[in-house]
Amino acid sequence: MKASLEQLQTFAAAARCGSFSAAARHLGKAQSAVSEAVQNLELDCGVSLFERSGRYPILTAAGRALLEEAEALLRRHAALLERAHALAAGVEPRLTLAIDAALPIAPFLATLGRFEAVFPHVQLELLSPTLGDVAELVRTGRAELGLMFEQEDYPQGLHFRGIGHLGLVAVAGAQHPLAALERVDVRQIAEQRQLLLTPRQPQSSRKRIVFSQPRWELESQAALLELVRAGLGWALLPQVLVEEDLRLGRLRRLELDFQPAQIIEGVDLLWTAARPLGPAGEWLLRALPSAAGADAAV
Amino acid sequence: MKASLEQLQTFAAAARCGSFSAAARHLGKAQSAVSEAVQNLELDCGVSLFERSGRYPILTAAGRALLEEAEALLRRHAALLERAHALAAGVEPRLTLAIDAALPIAPFLATLGRFEAVFPHVQLELLSPTLGDVAELVRTGRAELGLMFEQEDYPQGLHFRGIGHLGLVAVAGAQHPLAALERVDVRQIAEQRQLLLTPRQPQSSRKRIVFSQPRWELESQAALLELVRAGLGWALLPQVLVEEDLRLGRLRRLELDFQPAQIIEGVDLLWTAARPLGPAGEWLLRALPSAAGADAAV
DNA sequence: AGAATCCATCGGCCAGACCGATAGGTCATC
DNA sequence: GATGACCTATCGGTCTGGCCGATGGATTCT
Numbered sequence: 001m002k003a004s005l006e007q008l009q010t011f012a013a014a015a016r017c018g019s020f021s022a023a024a025r026h027l028g029k030a031q032s033a034v035s036e037a038v039q040n041l042e043l044d045c046g047v048s049l050f051e052r053s054g055r056y057p058i059l060t061a062a063g064r065a066l067l068e069e070a071e072a073l074l075r076r077h078a079a080l081l082e083r084a085h086a087l088a089a090g091v092e093p094r095l096t097l098a099i100d101a102a103l104p105i106a107p108f109l110a111t112l113g114r115f116e117a118v119f120p121h122v123q124l125e126l127l128s129p130t131l132g133d134v135a136e137l138v139r140t141g142r143a144e145l146g147l148m149f150e151q152e153d154y155p156q157g158l159h160f161r162g163i164g165h166l167g168l169v170a171v172a173g174a175q176h177p178l179a180a181l182e183r184v185d186v187r188q189i190a191e192q193r194q195l196l197l198t199p200r201q202p203q204s205s206r207k208r209i210v211f212s213q214p215r216w217e218l219e220s221q222a223a224l225l226e227l228v229r230a231g232l233g234w235a236l237l238p239q240v241l242v243e244e245d246l247r248l249g250r251l252r253r254l255e256l257d258f259q260p261a262q263i264i265e266g267v268d269l270l271w272t273a274a275r276p277l278g279p280a281g282e283w284l285l286r287a288l289p290s291a292a293g294a295d296a297a298v
Numbered sequence: 299m300k301a302s303l304e305q306l307q308t309f310a311a312a313a314r315c316g317s318f319s320a321a322a323r324h325l326g327k328a329q330s331a332v333s334e335a336v337q338n339l340e341l342d343c344g345v346s347l348f349e350r351s352g353r354y355p356i357l358t359a360a361g362r363a364l365l366e367e368a369e370a371l372l373r374r375h376a377a378l379l380e381r382a383h384a385l386a387a388g389v390e391p392r393l394t395l396a397i398d399a400a401l402p403i404a405p406f407l408a409t410l411g412r413f414e415a416v417f418p419h420v421q422l423e424l425l426s427p428t429l430g431d432v433a434e435l436v437r438t439g440r441a442e443l444g445l446m447f448e449q450e451d452y453p454q455g456l457h458f459r460g461i462g463h464l465g466l467v468a469v470a471g472a473q474h475p476l477a478a479l480e481r482v483d484v485r486q487i488a489e490q491r492q493l494l495l496t497p498r499q500p501q502s503s504r505k506r507i508v509f510s511q512p513r514w515e516l517e518s519q520a521a522l523l524e525l526v527r528a529g530l531g532w533a534l535l536p537q538v539l540v541e542e543d544l545r546l547g548r549l550r551r552l553e554l555d556f557q558p559a560q561i562i563e564g565v566d567l568l569w570t571a572a573r574p575l576g577p578a579g580e581w582l583l584r585a586l587p588s589a590a591g592a593d594a595a596v
Numbered sequence: 597a598g599a600a601t602c603c604a605t606c607g608g609c610c611a612g613a614c615c616g617a618t619a620g621g622t623c624a625t626c
Numbered sequence: 627g628a629t630g631a632c633c634t635a636t637c638g639g640t641c642t643g644g645c646c647g648a649t650g651g652a653t654t655c656t
Contacts, residue, residue: 001303001304001307002379003375003378003379003382004302004303004304005299005302005303006299006302006613008378009299019632019633019634020633020634021632021633021634029613029614029615030614030615030616031633031634031635032614032615032616032617032634032635032636032637033613033614033615034634035634035635035636036613036614036635036636037613039635040612040613044382045379045382045383045385045386046382046383046385046386047382047385047386052634052635053622054621054622054623054633055621055622055623055632055633055634056622056632056633057633057634061390061391061392062385062391064391065381065385065391065392065419065421066378066381066382066385069374069377069378069381069382070378072374073371073374073375073378076367076370076371076374077301077371079367080301080306080364080367080368080371081300081301081343083363083364083367084301084342084343084344084345084364084367085343085344087343087344087345087360087363087364088343088344088345092359093359093360093362093363094359094363121363123363304644317601317602317603318602318603319601319602319603327644327645327646328645328646328647329602329603330603330604330605330606330645330646330647330648331644331645331646333603333604333605334604334605334644334645335644337604338643338644350603350604351653352602352652352653352654353601353602353603353652353653353654354601354602354603354653355602355603597656598655598656599654599655599656600653600654600655600656601652601653601654601655602651602652602653602654603650603651603652603653604649604650604651604652605648605649605650605651606647606648606649606650607646607647607648608645608646608647609644609645609646610643610644610645610646611643611644611645612641612642612643612644613640613641613642613643614639614640614641614642615638615639615640615641616637616638616639616640617636617637617638618635618636618637619634619635619636619637620633620634620635620636621632621633621634621635622631622632622633622634623630623631623632623633624629624630624631624632625628625629625630625631626627626628626629626630
């Protein structure tokens with residue numbers, strides 16, 4: 001192959017150092033090696049890279065152009081080696097994190113930003129499954145880590161750790177019949193359509209909080225919010241998610257006289273016991289709880 | 299150096315072809331060479347890239363990650379060689395084009411777009427000097443090509459070619475005293491301040507069209523236009539440049555009873571005779587006249 | 597079981613990279 | 627202009643590392 005990395009590195013060193021001899025000293029090679037490498041590179045490229053008339057060689061215009069290219073290539077190569085070493089040290093090439101669609105992701109963004117700084121090469125995949133699907137994704141290995149509302153029990157082979165709590169409030173659109181009531185009792189709410197998240201896999205074991213008989217089920221939290229805003233039903237949603245809508249008056253909070261004002265649900269972090277987590281996974285395992293503790297807890 | 303280009307190319311070929319033997323056939327090498335190259339690469343990186351249990355090797359997760367890096371590196375390397383070959387063929391690494399600041403550049407944008415497609419590696423520099431500075435820049439070699447209003451004579455060693463014409467109109471701001479007049483005669487205009495472009499080098503030989511005694515001189519066409527809009531004087535400007543302002547009523551056109559409605563000025567393309575143009579310069583030399591002929595001529 | 601692939605390994609070969617020495621050029625200084 | 631300090635180009639010798647061809651073991655298909 002023409003224009004090998006060694007040649008290009010030698011060329012770049014010569015251009016940087018200002019002389020072949022200095023480059024040779026810098027690279028720990030003989031001066032003749034530098035001279036020959038540059039000549040071979042010039043032969044391969046068909047252009048002369050240095051003007052050699054004077055005491056020191058000076059870059060030609062073509063040399064300047066190729067120096068840019070060469071340094072870009074060398075930087076790319078250094079990045080490759082860096083990534084290889086990270087992989088050799090056991091860092092996962094990619095990591096999948098499944099976050100329950102009902103959970104707001106804002107509290108975790110700062111942590112993910114720090115993750116990006118510590119593990120720039122790890123390709124992060126973020127899934128937003130609904131309800132018990134989280135546990136299923138972690139159990140099958142499709143995701144390394146999961147975040148979801150706590151359950152009483154989990155399938156075999158899953159580790160979990162509580163990392164915080166989230167306040168849920170019952171809300172309805174401003175024009176919704178329930179929105180006009182001072183307080184709502186069990187019978188009143190039972191007649192109105194409740195909007196719920198639904199898992200993709202119907203056998204999912206997740207308990208759901210159900211107060212009403214007529215129900216629509218959606219897989220997307222965003223779609224659900226749209227329907228609530230449109231007055232098509234009421235829903236239990238995270239406090240932090242609807243704060244803005246409540247303030248703007250688009251949504252009204254329902255005061256349920258058979259429940260505390262906020263329904264507090266725990267949030268669990270899941271990971272599999274089958275395969276050990278790599279360094280990136282371990283890092284997230286430690287970092288996510290503190291993030292949730294600071295921001296997501298009520 | 300670890301992880302040479304040959305190793306990476308061989309690795310990429312093996313990953314693409316699906317087997318070491320196929321890669322060897324594809325590369326025209328022996329199968330053992332591929333096998334050894336991949337092993338050496340694995341040794342250098344400290345990770346195993348292929349799962350070799352079955353009949354065909356399959357990429358590991360780390361292998362997939364490094365394959366991406368390797369292919370990015372190889373693409374960069376191919377780009378380097380391509381650029382090197384362009385340089386070897388004499389294509390300029392960079393090209394400077396000086397366009398008189400008084401000329402509208404819109405007619406040339408399509409040509410520059412095609413230039414970008416034909417010579418992606420040529421770094422283009424666009425200068426906007428005023429008046430005779432264009433010829434000076436081309437003469438001294440600071441610019442390879444120049445575009446400016448035609449002169450009677452040019453300095454020694456400059457080639458030139460007329461490429462079109464441009465219509466100039468006299469304009470003033472809507473509140474300017476001259477704007478109220480039906481027709482303007484020589485005496486009237488002589489008393490009002492004329493705004494002119496001025497060259498950076500005062501000895502510049504460029505003829506200028508001067509009608510008024512009080513004058514302000516500016517180097518920037520954009521600044522000049524602002525001053526005219528603000529009613530600080532009148533100016534001779536390209537028709538195409540002020541069309542928008544005339545339509546919006548920000549500027550008024552002055553009907554000079556001692557001049558035709560439009561003053562037609564020729565536009566010349568300049569280049570130096572001292573050093574031959576490279577392929578990119580030659581291409582522009584051919585392409586620019588047709589662009590001007592189609593769009594800039596009145 | 598046999599044929600057809602595939603991969604890993606080994607010994608031998610050789611191009612190419614490297615070194616050290618040498619010759620010749622340039623530049624600042626005396 | 628002689629000198630010294632620096633630079634580069636070239637040459638012959640050495641040796642590493644990539645390559646080949648052959649061989650053997652493994653897998654898959656018939």
